Amino acid sequence: MIETQNIHVRLAQTEAVRDVTLRFEPGRLYGLVGPNGSGKTTLLRALAGLVAPSAGAVRIDDRALSSLSLSERSARIGYLPQARSISWDLTVHEIVQLGAQRFRDAEPRAAAALREVGLGDVAHRRVFSLSGGQTARVLLARLLATACPVLLLDEPLTALDPAWQRQVLGVLKAAAARGHVVIASLHDLGLAAAFCDDLCVMHDGSLAGFGRPETVFTPALLAEVFHLTGGFEVAGEGTRLHLGAHPLIP
Template identity: 40%
Template sequence: MPAPPVRGDALAEAVGLRVRLGGREVLAGVSLAARAGEVLALVGPNGAGKSTLLAALAADLAPAEGAVRVCGRPATDWNAPELALRRAVLPQSAALSFPFPVEDVVRMGRAPWAGTRPADDDDRIVRESMAATEVGAFATRSFAALSGGERARVALARVLAQRAPLLLLDEPTAALDLRHQELVLRICRERAAAGDAVVVVLHDLSLAAAHADRVAVLCDGTVAAAGAPGDVLGQALLSEVYRQPVEVFPHPRTGVPVITPLRGREDRD
């Protein structure tokens, strides 16, 4: 079983990462680390390479050049069962071929622990994961019968049940309403506070500013900037990266950056 991470340890690290898909270079020399005890948000326009970087950090996508390390070792040194104990991945879409009940879907997250001492806690961990994501009320319903937002929360519960120290979440808030967006990102903060490393792809820049310890802004397959939200999410950089004028101002109560498109008077008429 993997040793508990030490806060600040790099649990996922890309070094000079280049990835080509369909003859196109999607990542062009990216170097970035996700550390235990932090939420790292990946933001940027469509096609910037966010999901590709997440897949590479998960060791689900082999780079053309560069290296990926997971929990301090080259990703290629881990076999699939070993990786499953160290990182849990939430893809953009949650699809199942069979109409499993919700509780069974969440329990799938415990599969890597089968035959180990932690498996004795499976029932408790499944219940806690469903409670955290507010899906316990429909534990017996078919996954196939759920709404998109409900499926997204069940898929996150499965990831939480895996109890891996590295969480890689691709757009976990995309299908969710306002309440559940906040719920999911509070869960990310709680996991980081417990010592996990959380990497989350987000499109809502204000959510990233409010909940991430660090933000990496991707553009055309490179990291345009990385650091604390207040240092990175500036008006000039974001306007250039998104090719859309934005305004950035501090929230009147928290001081956290709030990012909105800059709209002229003609847009309000």
Template identity: 40%
Template sequence: MGMIDAAGITWRAGRATLLDDVCVEAGEGELVAIVGPNGAGKSSLLAVLAGDVRPDRGSVTIAGAALRGLRPAALARLRAVLPQKVTLAFPFTVAQVVEMGQYGRPYDERTQREVMDATEVAHLAHRAFPTLSGGEQARVSLARVLAQGAPVLLLDEPTAPLDLRHQEQVMGLVRQRARLGDTVVVVLHDLNLAAAYADRIVVMREGRVAADGAPGDVLDAGLLSEVYACPIEVRDNLVLPVRHCDFFPEVRLPLGGPSRTSSSAPAG
């Protein structure tokens, strides 16, 4: 059993089955990447692992404790969650947002300083959070999660709004946390980031686990081409789409404005 373990998770929303008999686990010191196309169930699975939603069937344990039996304060000590998008109704400063990660335990100035330095947001300390760019907000939110000090990190697309440098920085930070013994589960769209940093990759498709294993085993061209419904090549763990201009069917797009016809084109 891993530090976090989900068994037989099924979750339905109306007639839609978001997760169907999903089993995943992540151990101490392990970084697990969850990948898959849009609508595959990645964020739904992370929400179940976080305890934000209760599935129709199945169970989740963290450090051997059933998720359903944990009170919010106890849960917060065990896991920290970074959602896809963080919105705040009030203009808290960056320093205040990061400090929220230490809520419920004695404030530690050293922790505050270290996580802000690590995510390169210390120079933004007095800025109001809503005034930041999307990438800056993402890094501040990650600093808050790191400040929480929980042994399990659940991160939903932490690199999506970031530039190339900060994508590598963020993945390096969570890789380091795993090396120090934390359990990290991260939803990613970038398969190459998953290949570079993850110990294991879980591939989701239509609410089910299509593959689960080491990057070298899971990043198979045939499997990925089927899951993503487009031709993919894999070379030395580098995932590359096969860019055929004629792969997707031709679609006639409206040009907008006045009708453009050959008769209305200016004479050459």
């Protein structure tokens, strides 16, 4: 379990996150959504311990995150940033194995993570020869290989085609089902509504909504936060998010 308690995060002269209290439980996939500049990345970085709150606290399993050593933190929290850069032209397997280096069985763990993201057949290739989408999946596999209880992902669907966007969300949902806390920032509201167990909506640095997609994505919130018309509608035996074709430009 990881939680924030009334955290504020200031970046230079800007308060990027304001008075956010959240509790993330294992076994659930959380979607972090909001417009550009709403505080999603800053919140993820605070959860990862990469930026310190100017007020409030981040706690993991009832311990202050700031009290953990770097090794304790790295064993509990895995973080995938927006940047998809790899500095060394190692093989795919070698890059993924870096995520599992604290385990004695690092090689089979890396191989299993690569199979999970559909890259088992390119494990021998060097990463500089890969496409952008393949590189994104290599980095996802490296994150999965860490086996950290908390997995934080900043825009993990970037550079992926539509089929692999859905496949990756399925992989993240499976990780949550195995008992991880999985928190991913997403821009596609339809995919977030379809795959995530709960949504955290950020707006101007504050928490605008938290809970099940069908309770959070109200017409009023979609209009105020995203400048979109829409809402949930009955589709077959379930419901789906319907969004209007044109934005409500303020």
